[in-house]
Amino acid sequence: MINVTKPFLPPKEEYDRYLHGIWQRNWVTNHGPLANELELRLKEFLDAPHLLFLNNGTIALQIAIKAAELKGEIITTPFSYVATTSSIVWEGCSPVFVDIDPFTFNIDPAKIESAITPQTKGILATHVFGNPCDIDAIEVIARKHRLKVIYDAAHCFGTIYKGKSVFNYGDISTVSFHATKLFHTGEGGAVFTQDAELLKKMAYLRNFGHETPTSFAMIGINGKSSELHAAMGLSVLPHMPELLNKRKVLSEYYHQVLANLKIRQQKIQAGTVYNYSYYPVLFNSEEILKRSIEELNKYQIFPRRYFYPSLDTLSYTGEQICTVSRDIAGRILCLPLYHDLSFEEIDMIARLLLRVQNN
Template sequence: MSSINVTRSILPPIDKYIEYVRSIWESGQLTNNGPLVKEFELLLATEFGVKHVVLVSSGTVAIQIALKALGIEGVVLTTPFSFVATSSAIAWQGIEFDFADIDAESLCLSPDKLSEQMSPDVGAIMGTHVFGNACDIEGIEKISKKWGVPVIYDAAHTYGATYKGRSLMAYGDVSILSLHATKLFHSVEGGVLATNDESLAKKFSYMRNFGFASPEAFQGVGINGKMSEFHAAMGLSLLGNMSEVISARIELVDLYDSYFYEIEEVSRPVQSDHAISNAAYYPIILPSETAVLGVLKELECEGVFARRYFYPCLTELPYSRKSDVPIAEDISLRVLCLPLYYGLTNEEVVKIVNCVKMYFSSCLSK
């Protein structure tokens, strides 16, 4: 019995990738802002509708560079319901962070809770578009303007997702995209910084390359956060097929929804108004942690491997402040991401749904 994992990386036709790799042999440039990286940046900037895209080695490095370039002082107020890198990247920079609770429906940072936490000590707001679902962008922007602090969006999951007809990457002072292999669209490893601020984009460019302004001069402090030509080649190879990939994933989401609609024990995050999903993940919310563990066991017996994502709540990190975020703590115990990837079959979706049904049927019979 072959296993069904929570995700599976897509790969381009190998001939297409080799064509880009051949161009690397022809140019002789393997890294250091080569022609493929530059091409990839221009194409993504056009797609996202932003003035500047800077490619780096990972989404985590992108967050670190954004924080450094913005010169953040004080506390970063962020969400406790996100991947660990959202918080660890802040801590790694030696910057304090604190949490505001999430909205119980969208699972994104709540502007109401955010507003309650704001103070003169807050130097920036970092929201996560959870599972590619848009934050309350207007609500967060209103707070950022009132307090005069920048907004960084951890938009790691958002490739192909839109809000009011624009890419989610077009919002905030800076938006961060992950291009890790597990993401819907990837370059094996990589990250994106997107901004309309030219001065920030220049900082991103030298900060990713040790601070070099020219071969013999330094603009400022930097790290080695560059993307190689081979990683750019993978991203470029996949770009042309993404509308087909996203459409197929949306069909799978619709299929899941058609079955789960009748199971009262299963609920789903609510899509933000004016947002169009990219079907990055398929999260379900169950009545209790006991139910999550039971469904996981039922699935694993059939060779299906779901994921508790995001779990644990980031308040549980040893370097986190113990914040009052009951909604995030509750959701993190009850959320489960089911398999969703390009190539997952309708029959496999039915098998997964039947496992969930089986668990709740067995509970009723006890």
């Protein structure tokens, strides 16, 4: 069976070495030595000034929205995973969808200003499939209208924009370390910020608002992760250069063998060192997409309609129609991509897709 993705599991003895220490110390959670070590190692690896390791990427979004004190309307993208929108609603804010650019699949900055109202408090945009948004244009708009910017950078581990980790942009960036992500801790996530005040606030928010064991600086939630998850991250991290490179090689091979397929690829933002976190292809019609999925499924190959559906169709966001996002969501398919996918398997996927096209 070939799934859209497959978690990378490090050699078991590397994980076992960390487990041994956990057993010796009998320290399982609450900011243990491995969680601290992972934060330090990630800062070094990513060259990021500040980050907090959390228990998932959704809590990261919620903590970011809470820390930025966004109360009101948040301008966001309809082309993302549901967690981007649901976090906004969960935090008592209203998502205002701005349609996407049909080529980069990211929020279209040219359409943001007309969506700003006196109630707008911030922008929450996703770097779709690890491809940076038009960060420079968004920053100009945010400065002009005094809006906070949060990037949902769930897919961005390893992406570099203009010489820096993409996590270093915006007031806050969030990431997911879910098992299906490029770098993972089983379940997990993080927030990044350059702002010491926001960092301090998010540290309180992560830990029930505790200032001391018996006093609370503010409301908080349980955003902590465990030593077991940190151990997984510490075991996966040394493999990242090799994993990032492998995905590049596999993606370039896909490009070659799909050269005659009538599809469009995502346009990557200029100035980016891309992380190849997904291999999305845009078909000419939903009908060809559906037939392609059917054909691949016959051979136990399971690509994923991602992102689908467009989030402006959710039942709890009110009537907002984003035609570009709906169109792209209806025609996009993420093909299998993971560290030990073979060239032969990619050949087979390409042959099946071409067969559908030529029938």
